[in-house]
Amino acid sequence: MAVTAFPDRSGKNDGMSSAHPDPTGTDLVLPSVDELLESAMVVALPMRRRFRGITVREAMIFRGPAGWGEFAPFVEYDDSESAWWLAAGIEAAYLGPPPPPLRDRVAINATVPAVPAVDVPDVLAGFPGAQAAKVKVAEPGCSLEEEVARVEAVRALIPTVRVDANARWGVEEAVTAIRAFGELEYVEQPCASVEELAAVRAAVDTPIAADESIRRAADPMRVVRAGAADVAILKVAPLGGMRRVLALAREIPMDVVVSSALDTAVGISAGLATAAALPGQPRACGLGTGSLFVTDVAPPNPPIAGELPVARVEPTTAMASVASPDRVQWWTRRLRRCHELLSSGRHPATGSPGGGLSG
Ligand SMILES: O=C(O)CCC(=O)C1=CC=C[C@@H](O)[C@@H]1C(=O)O
């Protein structure tokens, strides 16, 4: 039973999507939840600034024969969606990174939370040498003028600017904002639906990137078939693992940008290993979010000349803020529920004929 490439997530088909079986597929038996819990640690990482509505990032990491894996779906995600993140963590810990690495360093973009323009230089100082920057916009409570000022403050230091609205605009609002921001590399997920992305894409010259329309979709390829985006943002944890991201990247006829799910250094190492296996000259990846943490599960690893090394990570609890007992219990229960979904063989991340992560 091999680790599959990218099975259809819609649940409508019991087979694979047209993704090619991973040529490096390796047999993998789902470890028991008790085995995972033997090495599991739950951390609560303090963040330098509010990002994605949080100031503390909780995560569970565990060790397997191939290294460390991460299980850190955002706390509001349900078990069915969270099970994809567990599949990714188990792949990293029990299979390790996919071959072949085509590079040993990966260019990363700076990530700018929804900060006032005056704070932008301090934020960018955490991403030395970055040649691109992604700016959070459509922040509740921020005026368009404040967001234009944030984008312009970033562009003054890093000319290649992306923005990410996290699906918060309607079509008209998106078009107005995009025109106000001026020259952008792309706009990530301006609206929620594929249809709205297509409408915005038809109305502006700025390229559109799809993120939530891929990582939170029953069928990640629908945005591609609808011609609703120019760039695909791929995240290892929500999409179920490194091999599934690479299989999806082979399927998608557009540039892909591997980005973080606000992972600890463990999850970031999986993202870097994935980006390192992408053919061609990938754009800068959204894998620099370690700079947003005050402490991580491994020593600080700031980018050098805008790049991060592709390397395994050996966490040390000394570096991390171990979570409180009640949060450890919450994550332990969540792991058990998601593991049950995976071991049932009914979850689309496992058990698909021809392979899969299965019990
Ligand atoms: O892409 C980046 O520069 C960093 C990653 C990033 O922006 C995100 C990580 C996790 C969840 C989201 O808030 C956000 C995104 O939507 O891409």
Ligand SMILES: [Mg+2]
């Ligand atoms: Mg995004």
